[in-house]
Amino acid sequence: MKERLQKILAQAGVASRRNAEKLIAAGRVAVDGKAITELGAKVEAADVRITVDGKPLPAQEAHVYFLLNKPKGYITTAHDDRGRRTVLDLLPEVKERIYPVGRLDNNTEGLLLLTNDGVLTNGLLHPKQEVDKTYVARVQPVPTEQALVRLTEGVKLEDGMTAPALVRLLSSDGDEARVEITIHEGRNRQVRRMFAAVGCDVKALKRKSFAGLTLAGVPRGTHRPLTQAELAHLRELAGFSNPQPPSRDAKISSGDFAGTAKRWKE
Structure with missing residues (x-):
């Protein structure tokens, strides 16, 4: 073709x-x-x-897809000229030339996808697709109700207004709070800058989900291949009008996908 x-x-x-x-x-x-x-x-x-x-052109590799629970202290890049640890150091057995889908900064942990499928990556990261990313932030001080409302409506950053976010106060203790925030943009250090704009300092940040996928069953620092159901879901979110099942060369796991499908509906 x-x-x-x-x-x-x-x-x-x-x-x-x-x-x-x-x-x-x-x-x-x-x-x-x-x-x-x-x-x-x-x-x-x-x-x-x-x-x-x-x-x-280099010989085209079979497409592979992984979900990683990134710890702090690893930079989201394939190579680093300064010799710092990268997320690829956490997948030493993967021989294909994979790269991250988007970025998490050095001090942010949580869900990160890695693949060698450039078309899918570009689709998931394209602004028009508005793919959701959900984080849990530990912030100081406890945000006021007004601050939370500002986050839901969008805040002004140096590179422009952010899109409205979904925000939920999970807990508060003394001068600290845990806040869940869902955005669909991908600006540099966006969540940290959004909280700073409403007077809060992010002490810890974790991405708990991306495009409906979660970290369930993936301990910190480990990874797993995507399931067929997850890959089909990502293809649809990336804007493929007629999502196709993955090729037989795709490195994916099999089994019961009911739990994954349920999480997407929630």
Whole structure:
């Protein structure tokens, strides 16, 4: 089946689809030795030789998908020039070239997806899809009712107003509180900056769910492959109008998915 050239480049892990379009427009991509600059060009990847700057595309790996319970002290990147621990150090047995779906900062723990499926990643992170991310923050001081209302309505940050959030005060003890907040944006350190905007300092932050997936059964620092039901759900959220079941090459677990489906409905 013929596909757009930029999609093939993204699937091969060369670049995001947007950056792949820039490579094509710059004349850096060739098909069977001929430079292609048309963004709408479609090819059958198996029948042609595609090169970027004269180098052939890397052999496409089978897509794999993992859910990680990230601890603090690991940075969300595939490589670090400063030698710091990365989330990939927590999956040493994975041989495929995977990368995180979005980011959690060094001091934030919780749910992080990792995959080598660039198309799915781009779909889940695209702002128009509004994929929910739920966090539990330990903050000081206890936020006022007015502060909680401001968070639900959106607060002004240096990079603009945030979208409305779902906010729930879970508990308070002395001058500390635990607050659950659900957002669908992905700005840098957004949750911490939102609380700072209403006068609260985040002392600890954990992402408890992403796109309806949770950390149930995944202890801190461990990971598991996604189930077929979870992957189909993510494909739908990523905007695939006719989500297809994962390929037989996808590394996923089998079994009873009723518990997962129930969590999505809650």
